[in-house]
Amino acid sequence: MTTSLKTIDRTRLRSLMQREEKRFADERQRSRELFTRAKHSLLSGVPMNWMVKWAGPFPVFVKEASGARFVDVDGHEYVDLCLGDTGAMTGHAPQAAVEAIIEQARRGITLMLPTEDSIWVGEELARRFGLPYWQFCLTATDANRFCIRLAREITQRKLILVFNYCYHGTVDESFITLKNGVAGPRRGNIGPPVNPAVTTRVVEFNDLDALERVLATREISCILAEPAMTNVGIIHPDAGYHDALRELSRKYGTLLIIDETHTICTGPGGYTRAHNLHPDFFVLGKPIASGLPAATYGFTAEVGERILKRMQLEDCDTGGIGGTLAGNALSLAVMRATLERVLPNVSPRGWK
Numbered sequence: 001m002t003t004s005l006k007t008i009d010r011t012r013l014r015s016l017m018q019r020e021e022k023r024f025a026d027e028r029q030r031s032r033e034l035f036t037r038a039k040h041s042l043l044s045g046v047p048m049n050w051m052v053k054w055a056g057p058f059p060v061f062v063k064e065a066s067g068a069r070f071v072d073v074d075g076h077e078y079v080d081l082c083l084g085d086t087g088a089m090t091g092h093a094p095q096a097a098v099e100a101i102i103e104q105a106r107r108g109i110t111l112m113l114p115t116e117d118s119i120w121v122g123e124e125l126a127r128r129f130g131l132p133y134w135q136f137c138l139t140a141t142d143a144n145r146f147c148i149r150l151a152r153e154i155t156q157r158k159l160i161l162v163f164n165y166c167y168h169g170t171v172d173e174s175f176i177t178l179k180n181g182v183a184g185p186r187r188g189n190i191g192p193p194v195n196p197a198v199t200t201r202v203v204e205f206n207d208l209d210a211l212e213r214v215l216a217t218r219e220i221s222c223i224l225a226e227p228a229m230t231n232v233g234i235i236h237p238d239a240g241y242h243d244a245l246r247e248l249s250r251k252y253g254t255l256l257i258i259d260e261t262h263t264i265c266t267g268p269g270g271y272t273r274a275h276n277l278h279p280d281f282f283v284l285g286k287p288i289a290s291g292l293p294a295a296t297y298g299f300t301a302e303v304g305e306r307i308l309k310r311m312q313l314e315d316c317d318t319g320g321i322g323g324t325l326a327g328n329a330l331s332l333a334v335m336r337a338t339l340e341r342v343l344p345n346v347s348p349r350g351w352k
């Protein structure tokens with residue numbers, strides 16, 4: 001049998017690309033002007049370095065967004081399939097969140113004192129995810145960092161374990177990959193304090209033998225895992241994987257952190273509730289306050305007791321957990337509005 005292989009005509013591809021880029025730029029004069037101006041005060045013309053990766057010769061500047069659409073400064077309307085990389089998973093500017101922002105902002109934004117909303121949110125998170133105690137911060141990255149610190153502290157073990165090509169935010173310990181079976185820094189890791197192989201062990205998701213080999217050293221404080229990996233395509237767990245992961249982690253005294261920042265889209269109780277997982281720590285950020293900076297981490301009663309045993313009142317504000325704006329009144333008011341009215345606790349499958 002003969003096969004005819006057609007090769008790609010690169011010259012034609014380049015000219016088509018140039019034509020489309022020109023059309024893109026011609027139709028977005030205002031964005032182009034703003035980008036030119038922005039380059040004088042913002043590094044690479046954007047407020048955050050990832051934005052240079054947006055398609056086209058410059059990013060479109062946004063005028064407004066609502067639901068699943070946004071409009072740029074040149075008047076083009078887009079269906080937004082990115083939704084702020086899930087920060088706006090609830091849709092842009094949900095009415096309940098906007099109302100809560102306005103109401104709470106009038107009454108004070110941040111105090112370093114608790115508001116009653118924090119109790120409502122804690123109770124609701126406990127009901128949904130099955131863990132009794134909750135704390136708040138501003139990003140899922142921070143929530144992961146704090147869980148790692150707490151796990152190391154209460155287990156008095158130095159190492160953590162992650163899965164190959166995981167992403168859990170800008171957590172130094174997690175930027176590690178396997179190359180031909182050898183663990184080392186992930187490509188492009190900016191200014192790592194140490195080679196992450198010093199702090200972290202890494203294995204392939206779904207490889208139980210490799211997992212057990214590492215856990216059996218009894219040096220691992222915690223496993224940081226998404227229940228299904230969502231940042232390297234989607235990798236689902238094999239049948240029975242989570243049961244085995246839980247059993248092995250308990251057997252070797254390693255705590256399990258489940259990061260539900262993306263998999264919360266599974267349902268009102270996330271993947272954890274839908275698949276009956278029992279983590280020691282649970283992390284959720286991004287859409288939890290409709291995209292307003294807010295994140296949370298929960299833990300079991302046993303973990304709570306172990307934390308309290310090692311906390312000193314005098315040092316609690318310099319121990320590496322927290323932040324001036326963490327748990328602020330505005331974040332909690334919007335978290336409450338999001339949980340109560342935007343992502344209510346009802347499921348088409350009748351989950352309560």
Ligand SMILES: Cc1ncc(COP(=O)(O)O)c(C=O)c1O
Pocket residue numbers: 085139140141142144167168169170226231259260261262285286
């Ligand atoms: C699974 C997971 N956890 C945590 C994070 C970090 O979220 P943030 O960048 O809001 O801190 C991300 C970000 O994409 C993520 O995908």
